[in-house]
Amino acid sequence: MVESFGGIINLVIFVILTLGWAYYAFQMLVGTASFFDRFNISHTGIIMGRFVGSFAAAGALLHVVMLFVGPEGGWFILTLFLVQGLIAAGASLVTIQSQVGVKEGVKYTAEPVIAPLVFVAGYAYLLWAMSSIVYA
Numbered sequence: 001m002v003e004s005f006g007g008i009i010n011l012v013i014f015v016i017l018t019l020g021w022a023y024y025a026f027q028m029l030v031g032t033a034s035f036f037d038r039f040n041i042s043h044t045g046i047i048m049g050r051f052v053g054s055f056a057a058a059g060a061l062l063h064v065v066m067l068f069v070g071p072e073g074g075w076f077i078l079t080l081f082l083v084q085g086l087i088a089a090g091a092s093l094v095t096i097q098s099q100v101g102v103k104e105g106v107k108y109t110a111e112p113v114i115a116p117l118v119f120v121a122g123y124a125y126l127l128w129a130m131s132s133i134v135y136a
Contacts, residue, residue: 004070006130014071017081017122018063020115025060028053040105075127075134082123085116092116 005011027035032049036042041049059081066074092112095101099108127134 001067004072004133006133010126010129013122013126014063014067017119017126018060018067020119021056021060021063024115025053025056028056038107039109040107041101042104071130071134072136073134078123078127078134082120082127085120085123088116089113089120 002008002011005014028049032046032053033043036046036049062077066077071078089112096108096110096113100106102108
């Protein structure tokens with residue numbers, strides 16, 4: 001498994017990204033109400049939170065599959081998640097700056113901007129470090 005990822009550093013970064021997706025999937029699919037409570041978001045939106053959680057769960061599952069079948073030719077999956085992270089960070093930044101939910105009591109934090117950028121950095125590194133593998 002280490003060899004198929006081009007070394008231990010690449011594998012560790014990929015596993016961390018996999019765990020990140022699993023963490024957010026769990027929060028949004030199982031712990032949705034407590035996640036919403038943390039940001040003081042109305043529970044009327046839980047269905048949308050779980051809908052978003054389904055994307056995180058799909059991400060986690062794709063990562064687990066890549067762990068077992070290998071990352072060869074997987075550039076498009078890594079690129080998808082890199083682009084998704086950029087869009088998520090940008091959309092979150094615009095939302096936070098607009099303060100659109102403040103009147104309803106939404107508590108904004110930097111997490112929706114910082115977390116996707118951490119994912120972006122991981123995917124950008126893997127696309128570079130594993131270029132001979134994922135573009136094969």
